[in-house]
Amino acid sequence: MTDPLSxxxxxxxxxxxxxxxxxxxxxxxxxxxxxxxxxxxxFVLQVCDYCCxxxxxxxxxxxxxxxxxxxxxxxTGATVMTETTxxxxxxxxxxxxAPWRVGxxxxxxxxxxxxxxxxxxxxxxxxxxxxxxxxGGNPALFAMPEKETPNxxxxxxxxxxxxxxxxxxxxxxxxxxxxxxxxxKALLKAGARAVFLGNGDTTMRFDGEAEMVAHENxxxxxxxxxxxxSVTKLAHQLGGRIDIVxxxxxxxxQSGVAFGSKLTDLQAGFESEVTGLMRLAQGFGPAMSxxxxxxxxxxxxxxxxxxxxxxxxxxxxxxxxxTAAARLALISGLRGEMAQTGIRVxxxxxxxxxxxxxxxxxxxxxxxxxxxxxxxDALTRGLEINCAGDAAKDLFARWQADPFLTIRxxxx
Numbered sequence: 001m002t003d004p005l006s007x008x009x010x011x012x013x014x015x016x017x018x019x020x021x022x023x024x025x026x027x028x029x030x031x032x033x034x035x036x037x038x039x040x041x042x043f044v045l046q047v048c049d050y051c052c053x054x055x056x057x058x059x060x061x062x063x064x065x066x067x068x069x070x071x072x073x074x075x076t077g078a079t080v081m082t083e084t085t086x087x088x089x090x091x092x093x094x095x096x097x098a099p100w101r102v103g104x105x106x107x108x109x110x111x112x113x114x115x116x117x118x119x120x121x122x123x124x125x126x127x128x129x130x131x132x133x134x135x136g137g138n139p140a141l142f143a144m145p146e147k148e149t150p151n152x153x154x155x156x157x158x159x160x161x162x163x164x165x166x167x168x169x170x171x172x173x174x175x176x177x178x179x180x181x182x183x184x185k186a187l188l189k190a191g192a193r194a195v196f197l198g199n200g201d202t203t204m205r206f207d208g209e210a211e212m213v214a215h216e217n218x219x220x221x222x223x224x225x226x227x228x229x230s231v232t233k234l235a236h237q238l239g240g241r242i243d244i245v246x247x248x249x250x251x252x253x254q255s256g257v258a259f260g261s262k263l264t265d266l267q268a269g270f271e272s273e274v275t276g277l278m279r280l281a282q283g284f285g286p287a288m289s290x291x292x293x294x295x296x297x298x299x300x301x302x303x304x305x306x307x308x309x310x311x312x313x314x315x316x317x318x319x320x321x322x323t324a325a326a327r328l329a330l331i332s333g334l335r336g337e338m339a340q341t342g343i344r345v346x347x348x349x350x351x352x353x354x355x356x357x358x359x360x361x362x363x364x365x366x367x368x369x370x371x372x373x374x375x376x377d378a379l380t381r382g383l384e385i386n387c388a389g390d391a392a393k394d395l396f397a398r399w400q401a402d403p404f405l406t407i408r409x410x411x412x
């Protein structure tokens with residue numbers, strides 16, 4: 001049984017911070033394709049179009065008949081055959097985290113694979129396989145107990161494959177709106193040590209402020225993402241303490257491109273959502289990267305909540321879709337940078353939010369609590385992308401199947 005994770009003790013300021021080493025980068029396009037699917041929480045293997053054989057590790061051709069391989073979702077069941085514990089290694093990451101358990105498993109889908117082992121599994125056990133991303137963004141198979149065990153997610157080895165908020169300190173950039181406040185509640189419920197809620201206008205009260213202040217582990221801090229000085233000042237004060245950043249900043253206005261739009265609204269949206277995202281990354285990214293392997297409450301993730309319509313555009317909300325598209329592009333670049341330091345970069349895509357700006361939009365709409373739940377799910381599972389609500393899930397599935405058709409459907 002896994003021991004429960006203990007709250008971290010106060011760090012000795014004279015003690016050196018451990019460097020955040022990551023595993024070597026991917027060398028093949030097939031491995032990168034597997035990483036993309038791992039980042040979405042899917043368990044996939046390559047299957048030959050000709051002989052229907054499932055294969056692992058990722059390859060360019062079927063090792064049995066040289067046929068073409070396609071990615072397919074597979075059953076997650078497996079049986080542990082052998083185990084070994086690595087105690088000495090030249091790899092910088094595993095050297096810092098030894099001892100490290102690995103083993104061979106017989107996958108229900110067919111292949112035998114070398115996998116990472118949870119501390120609660122032993123040879124002969126039936127296990128549930130998960131396809132995870134390691135700190136460097138590489139896909140890896142992880143064998144979990146078939147059934148839930150006490151404190152299962154607190155396993156030290158498993159925790160390196162996630163960004164679980166338990167015992168971590170989180171900055172939510174916009175605490176004035178319902179999404180940010182729902183996020184704070186969900187993070188505290190998930191075990192976060194402290195939540196810092198950004199307030200972009202300290203001279204004005206906001207709905208829900210009294211409830212947020214009443215929480216012992218919530219602190220409202222001045223943060224205006226449109227003001228470089230505001231972001232820089234807060235980063236200087238809290239940069240060394242923040243483990244997870246959740247960016248919920250949003251400017252939603254109904255607008256077209258040629259008709260029914262204001263350039264000032266579009267400019268305000270880009271200043272808050274796009275340039276603001278860059279300010280946050282530049283303010284908090286370096287400090288988080290320096291603490292990516294700093295024990296129980298190491299810096300872990302940068303999360304951005306954006307509209308799913310950044311993938312397609314959206315008639316009637318063209319400005320919001322444009323800022324979301326720009327954010328997705330920035331997040332992709334940031335993910336590549338942070339992969340070198342071990343910080344996960346996560347996009348949570350949402351459909352129309354159930355707020356005052358979408359009153360005329362028919363259901364389904366996404367409740368703030370749903371968005372918060374999807375953020376927690378992405379953090380605890382170590383995902384790169386997650387969809388909040390049925391509308392976002394439906395659009396994302398259609399976009400994956402036929403992006404150009406989906407773009408036309410959403411704009412005509």
